[in-house]
Structure formats: C-alpha cells, structure tokens
Amino acid sequence: MKIGIAGGGAFGTALGVALAMDGNPITLWARNADAVRQMTETRTNPKLPDVTLPDRMAFTAETTDLFTNDILLLAIPSQTVRDFLTTHRDHLGGKQLVACCKGIDLERMTGPASTINALVPDAIAAVLTGPSFAADIARGLPTALTLACADDAMGAILQTALSTTALRLYRSTDTIGAELGGALKNVMAIASGVAIGAGLGDSARAALITRGFPEMQRLAQELGAAPETLAGLSGFGDLVLTCTSKQSRNYRYGLALGAGEAFDKGTTVEGAATARAVRQLAKEMDIDLPICTVVADLIEDKTDVASALNALLSRPLREE
The missing domain is CATH 1.10.1040.10 (N-(1-d-carboxylethyl)-l-norvaline Dehydrogenase; domain 2)
Structure with a gap:
C-alpha cells in the first residue's frame, strides 16, 4: 500500500524517514513550497538537523500528489485537522487516514479520529500515538507506539504497513x-x-x-x-x-x-x-x-x- 504524509514538520518528516529507510516509497506533502524545494534539493529539513532524507522520500506542495496514496498519515497540528478534512473530503473517501497529532478540537471537543469519522465517514480512521520524539524516530532509535483503529482487521493491516525495524506498533481498537x-x-x-x-x-x-x-x-x-x-x-x-x-x-x-x-x-x-x-x-x-x-x-x-x-x-x- 502506498503511503503519503500530510505535514512537513519534524514528526511527519521523521515518520517518513523511518518508513523510507525500511524500503517504503513515501510522498510527503507540505504547505510551504519553499520548504518542499529545500527538502528536495538538499535532502534536509531544518527541523531535523543532522538527518539525511532518504531517496525514497518525495516531496510535494500539491495535494493531488498526496491523494494518490492509500494510507495518509495526518501529521498536522490538531487544530487544523478539521479544516484539512473539510477542504479535501472529496478526495479522502475510502482512504486509511491515520491521525498523528495530539489534541482536542476546540470547536467540537473531539479528538482527531472522531473528527475523521464525522467528516469523512467512508474513510478508515486510526490514531498513531505514544511516547516518541521526532529526532529519535528519524535516527532509527527504538520506539514503541500505539496504533488504534476501531476496525481491528484494518488495524492489523495498518500495523504491518507502518511498523519498521526500529518502530514497533502495538494495536488497539480504543481510538477514544x-x-x-x-x-x-x-x-x-x-x-x-x-x-x-x-x-x-x-x-x-x-x-x-x-x-x-x-x-x-x-x-x-x-x-x-x-x-x-x-x-x-x-x-x-x-x-x-x-x-x-x-x-x-x-x-x-x-x-x-x-x-x-x-x-x-x-x-x-x-x-x-x-x-x-x-x-x-x-x-x-x-x-x-x-x-x-x-x-x-x-x-x-x-x-x-x-x-x-x-x-x-x-x-x-x-x-x-
């Protein structure tokens, strides 16, 4: 399954590095075209100093490139998730949307998985969370996270797709x-x-x-x-x-x-x-x-x- 990442911050980039180093081709979308150009040309992200971005990572500022992927990791601030889903919901149906942000929507008082379910009901909503720092993940240091998905069968598929040699995912159905x-x-x-x-x-x-x-x-x-x-x-x-x-x-x-x-x-x-x-x-x-x-x-x-x-x-x- 093809994996795309929404968000060019430290955590989204680090997840991309870990997955790409394990052999997965990754498309990372960032809103800032200058940041995309810098990552493409220098293979670096200032938010992750001393980390070389693998060749298997491609960078884009065009959402159309992001939506060609089956699994989308939403590594954007929690308070922007609702706007992102509302703007792009026509392209997100049937996708596996994995929230990688941590927060509560101030408008509806819900977490990101609940927001996904409300706005894109025909997508699979999941949450990737746990004790981790972007720098550790990008450096390949051992990290264990929770992958929560109400659909346990799909959760098992995501668990396999997103686990790497150093990134170990434990599965749960308790997204809340x-x-x-x-x-x-x-x-x-x-x-x-x-x-x-x-x-x-x-x-x-x-x-x-x-x-x-x-x-x-x-x-x-x-x-x-x-x-x-x-x-x-x-x-x-x-x-x-x-x-x-x-x-x-x-x-x-x-x-x-x-x-x-x-x-x-x-x-x-x-x-x-x-x-x-x-x-x-x-x-x-x-x-x-x-x-x-x-x-x-x-x-x-x-x-x-x-x-x-x-x-x-x-x-x-x-x-x-």
Missing part, C-alpha cells in the same frame, strides 16, 4: 482512549514544566505526574475510553516521556511559563489548546480536574504560579 491519552498528557507536561521552571523541584513534578494521571483516566473514561488504554503507551508511557524531557515542546513551554520567560510563539504547543478544551469539558460534565483547570488558567493569565500552587495545595486532605 488513544487520542485522549495523547492529548491530555500534553497538559500534564505543561504543569510539570511549570513546577520545574518555578523552582518547585523534582518531588513536586513527581506529585503532579502521579496526580495528573488519574485526571487523565477520569475524563477519558467519562468519554468512553477503556481504562487499560490510558495505562499503556498512549497514556502513561507518553505522560512519563513528555513530563521529563526538554525535547517536549509542551514541557519547554511550561518551563518558560513557570520561570516567567517568553516562549517562541511560532512553536506549536498542542497542550495549551487542549487545556482550554478540557477545562470546558470538566465544567460541562461536572468532573473534578484541578490540574488541567489550573494549567488553562495559567495559560490565559487568569492566575499566577503562586496562586495556582496555593489552589492545589489547599484542596481538602483525602485518601489516595
């Missing part, structure tokens, strides 16, 4: 759990960065990770996810990685927030939008999600770090 785990851990990564950036220490970060995980489970289960999914790669595994490494954009954003420093506005921070969506969901569904709520308030300058810490520490004492 997989997409929520990948989205919610970004909020906890921001909280962890805030703790370290504000000088609260590793013990405070450990407490946030530990108490944040039940929040993720609580909301995910309310929305129909299986609890065991959140305990796997797409939930707990990704949570640990992104809350402890400066390779995580969300963690770095939290560091800047906690330290009161500016952050590059050109860097995509999926957890910021997700935090706002989760705060709204918590209110509508009457679910107690204190860490997610505090993160959303911090992002919008509705509170400061000292007040946020005080709000969390002044909660009633209870059993674990």
Whole structure:
C-alpha cells in the first residue's frame, strides 16, 4: 500500500524517514513550497538537523500528489485537522487516514479520529500515538507506539504497513482512549514544566505526574475510553516521556511559563489548546480536574504560579 504524509514538520518528516529507510516509497506533502524545494534539493529539513532524507522520500506542495496514496498519515497540528478534512473530503473517501497529532478540537471537543469519522465517514480512521520524539524516530532509535483503529482487521493491516525495524506498533481498537491519552498528557507536561521552571523541584513534578494521571483516566473514561488504554503507551508511557524531557515542546513551554520567560510563539504547543478544551469539558460534565483547570488558567493569565500552587495545595486532605 502506498503511503503519503500530510505535514512537513519534524514528526511527519521523521515518520517518513523511518518508513523510507525500511524500503517504503513515501510522498510527503507540505504547505510551504519553499520548504518542499529545500527538502528536495538538499535532502534536509531544518527541523531535523543532522538527518539525511532518504531517496525514497518525495516531496510535494500539491495535494493531488498526496491523494494518490492509500494510507495518509495526518501529521498536522490538531487544530487544523478539521479544516484539512473539510477542504479535501472529496478526495479522502475510502482512504486509511491515520491521525498523528495530539489534541482536542476546540470547536467540537473531539479528538482527531472522531473528527475523521464525522467528516469523512467512508474513510478508515486510526490514531498513531505514544511516547516518541521526532529526532529519535528519524535516527532509527527504538520506539514503541500505539496504533488504534476501531476496525481491528484494518488495524492489523495498518500495523504491518507502518511498523519498521526500529518502530514497533502495538494495536488497539480504543481510538477514544488513544487520542485522549495523547492529548491530555500534553497538559500534564505543561504543569510539570511549570513546577520545574518555578523552582518547585523534582518531588513536586513527581506529585503532579502521579496526580495528573488519574485526571487523565477520569475524563477519558467519562468519554468512553477503556481504562487499560490510558495505562499503556498512549497514556502513561507518553505522560512519563513528555513530563521529563526538554525535547517536549509542551514541557519547554511550561518551563518558560513557570520561570516567567517568553516562549517562541511560532512553536506549536498542542497542550495549551487542549487545556482550554478540557477545562470546558470538566465544567460541562461536572468532573473534578484541578490540574488541567489550573494549567488553562495559567495559560490565559487568569492566575499566577503562586496562586495556582496555593489552589492545589489547599484542596481538602483525602485518601489516595
């Protein structure tokens, strides 16, 4: 099956490198024609320094080249998925659409697989998520991810097509759990960065990770996810990685927030939008999600770090 990738960022490019190095011809579409020209001529992407793009990767700024493929990996920001699907839905019917982004649609409060199902119902929707950094994947370092697809037979086909020597995929039918785990851990990564950036220490970060995980489970289960999914790669595994490494954009954003420093506005921070969506969901569904709520308030300058810490520490004492 032919594989195309929508998105010329670090993660989409890294997936293309891994799949091409394993012998698959890959077509990567990027919106920016100059970026496409640079990748074609230099076989490099500035977002992945020191990585040579394989000859089996072709680059295009024309969507018509992308739609000739059977499997499309959507490695675009989660908040742009709806627009992409709406614009191109006439070309996406019958395709296998694999969302490789992590976030919640602020308009409909749904994850990317749910958005695919709503807008392109005759396509196969899947989610590829889990503990991974683009640089590690592009360098061929061992990485394990979750491939979630409600159609298990098609999930098995995708699992085989997208697995490589170093990229190991574990299959699930719980798309809701997989997409929520990948989205919610970004909020906890921001909280962890805030703790370290504000000088609260590793013990405070450990407490946030530990108490944040039940929040993720609580909301995910309310929305129909299986609890065991959140305990796997797409939930707990990704949570640990992104809350402890400066390779995580969300963690770095939290560091800047906690330290009161500016952050590059050109860097995509999926957890910021997700935090706002989760705060709204918590209110509508009457679910107690204190860490997610505090993160959303911090992002919008509705509170400061000292007040946020005080709000969390002044909660009633209870059993674990």
